Amino acid sequence: MNSRLLAVFLVAGLERGLAAVGDRYAFERVLPEPRVCIQDGCLQGKYFNGLEGDRYEGYLGVPFAKPPVGKLRFKNPVRNDPWEGDYDATWQRSRCLQKNDIRPLQTVQGSEDCLYLNVFRPKNVTGPLPVLFFIHGGAFAAGSSSMGEFGPERFMDTGKVILVIPQYRLGVFGFLSTEDRASPGNYGLKDQLFALRWTQRNIAYFGGDPNLVTIVGQSAGSSSVQYHMVSPQSKGLFARAVSMSGSALGSRYYSVDQLALARRQAEAVGISNASSLSTEQLVDALREVDGLELAKSIDKLKYFYVHPILQWHPTIERYVDEETFISEDPREVWRSGRYHQVPYTMGFLPNDGAYTSAILLSNSSLLNELNENSADFIPRLVAVNHPTSVQMLKDRFFPDGSNDRWLTEKNVGNLETMLSEGQIIYGVVLGAKQILAVNNRTAPLSVYYFNFRGPYSQSYYNSYTEGDFGVSHADELLYLFRASELFPDFKVGSPAWYAAKLFVEYLVYVAYNGIAGLPCTADSCPLLEFTNSEDVSRPVKLNLIDGFDEEKFAFWSNLYAVQNSVST
Numbered sequence: 001m002n003s004r005l006l007a008v009f010l011v012a013g014l015e016r017g018l019a020a021v022g023d024r025y026a027f028e029r030v031l032p033e034p035r036v037c038i039q040d041g042c043l044q045g046k047y048f049n050g051l052e053g054d055r056y057e058g059y060l061g062v063p064f065a066k067p068p069v070g071k072l073r074f075k076n077p078v079r080n081d082p083w084e085g086d087y088d089a090t091w092q093r094s095r096c097l098q099k100n101d102i103r104p105l106q107t108v109q110g111s112e113d114c115l116y117l118n119v120f121r122p123k124n125v126t127g128p129l130p131v132l133f134f135i136h137g138g139a140f141a142a143g144s145s146s147m148g149e150f151g152p153e154r155f156m157d158t159g160k161v162i163l164v165i166p167q168y169r170l171g172v173f174g175f176l177s178t179e180d181r182a183s184p185g186n187y188g189l190k191d192q193l194f195a196l197r198w199t200q201r202n203i204a205y206f207g208g209d210p211n212l213v214t215i216v217g218q219s220a221g222s223s224s225v226q227y228h229m230v231s232p233q234s235k236g237l238f239a240r241a242v243s244m245s246g247s248a249l250g251s252r253y254y255s256v257d258q259l260a261l262a263r264r265q266a267e268a269v270g271i272s273n274a275s276s277l278s279t280e281q282l283v284d285a286l287r288e289v290d291g292l293e294l295a296k297s298i299d300k301l302k303y304f305y306v307h308p309i310l311q312w313h314p315t316i317e318r319y320v321d322e323e324t325f326i327s328e329d330p331r332e333v334w335r336s337g338r339y340h341q342v343p344y345t346m347g348f349l350p351n352d353g354a355y356t357s358a359i360l361l362s363n364s365s366l367l368n369e370l371n372e373n374s375a376d377f378i379p380r381l382v383a384v385n386h387p388t389s390v391q392m393l394k395d396r397f398f399p400d401g402s403n404d405r406w407l408t409e410k411n412v413g414n415l416e417t418m419l420s421e422g423q424i425i426y427g428v429v430l431g432a433k434q435i436l437a438v439n440n441r442t443a444p445l446s447v448y449y450f451n452f453r454g455p456y457s458q459s460y461y462n463s464y465t466e467g468d469f470g471v472s473h474a475d476e477l478l479y480l481f482r483a484s485e486l487f488p489d490f491k492v493g494s495p496a497w498y499a500a501k502l503f504v505e506y507l508v509y510v511a512y513n514g515i516a517g518l519p520c521t522a523d524s525c526p527l528l529e530f531t532n533s534e535d536v537s538r539p540v541k542l543n544l545i546d547g548f549d550e551e552k553f554a555f556w557s558n559l560y561a562v563q564n565s566v567s568t
Contacts, residue, residue: 033090034059034123038202041083046090047123051482051489053157059119059206060147061093064198065191067113068169073287074176074183076323077115077194092118095144097295098170101306102142102355103461108295110144112173117166117195118145120152122159125207130214130511133164133199133238135192137219137246137474140313141171141298148485154504155480161511162208166195172265172294175312176286177258181319182279185258189227189314189325196228196237214240214511218477219355220313222246223253226431227314229339230330233323240514242345242507245352245473247427248314248330249434251560252383258315261301262286268300269293304377305366309356334431337438343514344435347448347476348428351459353419354472356381358463361416367407374398374406378415382422389563393418396555416469424473426556429548436522446515448506449545450476451531454496456487479503495532495539502540503530518544 034045034057045059065077072078096114100106121129132155136143145165152163168174168191177185200210215238217225225241226248228234262282266274271285286294301311320327333339360366370377378398379390397414398406407415435445451471456478459469478487479500490496509516517528526544533541 035086036205038205039082040080040087040202042086043089044086048153048156050157051153052492053159054123056123056152056156057121058147058152059089060091061116062087062089062119063115064117064166065115065194068115068173068187068191069112071287073112073173074187074283076187077191079194092145092147093167095146096167096170097173097291098138098142099295099298100138100142101298101309102139104359104464108292110295112169112291114167114169115191115194116145117164117198118147118152119203119206120156120163120165121206121208122156122162125162127207128204128209128212129160129162129207130212130508131162131164131199131203131208131210132507132511133166133196133213133215135168135215135217135221135224136165137217137221138170139309140175140188140220141309141311143170143220146485149481149483150477151482151484153482154500155508158504158508160508162203162206164195164199164203166192168192168195171298171312172286173291175314176262176265176283177315177317178262178279178283179259179315179318180279182283183262184317184319184324185315186317186325189224189231190233190323192224192228193231193233193237193325196234200237211239212511213238214242216242216244216507217246218244218474219246220310223248223250223314226334226339227326227330229342229344230328230333231325233325235340238340238342240343240345240510241340242510243347243428243431244476245348245424245428247424247431249334249430250383250423250427251563252308252310252423253313253315254329254331255383256313256315261311264301265294265297268297303380304370304373305359307356307377307381335434337435337440341441341443343443343445343510345446345448345510345515346428346432347450348425349450349471349473349475351416351420351470352424352473353416353421354459354469355462355474356419356423357416358459358465358467358469358472361412361469362463362465362467367412371405371407374401375403378406378418381419384422384559384563386563389559392555392559392562421552421556426553426560429553430557432520432525432548433553436520436525444515444519445525446517446519447525447527448517449527449529450503451529452479452496452499452540453532454478454490454499455494456496458486461486476503480507498538499530499540502542506530 036043043059047055063080066080093116094111097110099108168188174188222243223246225243263274269289317324397418398411458474459472518526529543
């Protein structure tokens with residue numbers, strides 16, 4: 001072929017290629033955006049690109065309750081009104097008003113108008129799919145449904161599930177309680193309940209199966225899952241449950257005088273005579289406070305740095321009516337087996353306490369202040385204050401320290417161990433053991449242990465350092481969700497990429513089948529461990545660990561037995 005004919009051939013080929021590209025982009029431009037009509041009206045959604053699969057549909061900022069503002073602040077959620085025309089569900093709404101003390105140097109963010117959820121479904125759903133209903137964590141004080149942190153791409157690439165991620169009120173807005181009718185509390189949990197009810201009413205319109213809803217939560221979201229399992233209000237709204245690194249059974253939820261805290265909160269924003277006002281007057285006065293000022297005032301309620309991070313949280317409601325979410329002690333309901341018997345998966349990480357310890361271990365000024373007040377501050381981090389329990393902590397974790405300064409160069413790393421065990425792991429293990437002790441148990445239990453180390457860790461955002469804090473609290477979320485605002489995507493074919501594939505499939509299997517892995521029995525509870533492998537062809541390894549560390553469990557059981565016997 002001479003040069004002229006070659007040039008003609010190449011130009012023709014190029015033109016055909018450009019025409020094909022043009023046709024593809026023209027097709028994408030004219031392809032109608034997804035639209036779904038639900039009970040409240042029609043939603044105009046948006047197509048998003050998958051990571052490796054086809055595009056998927058997103059419906060963002062869908063309202064499931066009226067904005068809890070003005071007179072609705074510190075009130076149970078109210079169902080929103082239907083709308084006319086198409087609702088614009090193509091953009092994310094504001095996170096709930098919060099000051100995220102889990103991350104250093106945070107300011108107040110968000111809005112009180114925040115009761116929205118995101119729904120994601122694979123493109124071209126042909127039949128009813130199981131639903132994953134994910135409850136974010138954040139110590140009941142922070143968090144959101146942001147796609148930048150909870151991108152659904154990995155789940156959507158499977159084409160096997162529908163994903164619902166709601167927001168709920170946080171901090172004082174979500175959990176103010178005066179222990180009576182004036183403000184019963186638990187508004188954040190009731191927001192979640194409303195979102196679950198919304199899911200039951202509407203998920204079939206998205207191609208979801210309302211009979212196969214799995215509630216999944218991490219950290220405070222994990223505790224929330226257990227609260228839904230014990231609340232009569234949530235019965236029948238879900239068919240499976242997954243708790244990731246969190247428990248509703250920890251002592252720190254049940255050792256706070258809620259009314260006294262409400263009065264301290266009022267004093268923090270300058271309300272006169274807060275200590276003598278009636279509870280109705282107190283709540284009315286707090287409703288008049290600017291939301292930003294109310295959120296910011298949390299700083300005045302801390303005893304050390306940002307602690308307690310878990311300041312406002314769920315409580316037992318003393319005023320009982322038809323909307324009460326928790327009227328009995330959840331610990332007793334759980335122990336006696338009166339929770340909703342659904343297939344249940346629990347899990348935890350080696351260094352679950354890193355969300356608290358990372359900043360302390362990487363900041364010499366904070367660490368010194370903590371050490372100067374060792375006997376007071378360190379026990380309070382795990383909800384301990386009785387002298388016997390305090391001494392038990394010191395003897396186990398800081399035996400070489402003095403009574404005035406517990407921390408030494410040799411033992412300082414034990415701070416993270418203590419926080420991981422006391423704040424997270426003990427409650428998870430306790431919950432599992434109490435399930436296995438119930439004679440009339442009808443639903444299976446399985447437990448996983450996520451011990452895979454990848455290139456990124458949430459501990460960076462707990463300390464803003466590159467310190468090595470191991471497999472840290474919330475690290476498993478990086479393998480379920482695309483956190484594009486936090487970290488780069490995993491390199492295709494890398495061990496972390498394989499780990500993400502495996503962990504997503506694990507949760508999808510749970511959504512379809514109830515549990516994954518070997519079920520626990522009264523005699524044996526094998527933990528399914530996700531960990532690294534040196535085999536380049538299989539860079540992620542699954543191991544079965546034979547049960548829990550009984551010696552550690554016995555220590556914390558004895559410690560809290562002493563603490564709780566005195567508290568009660």
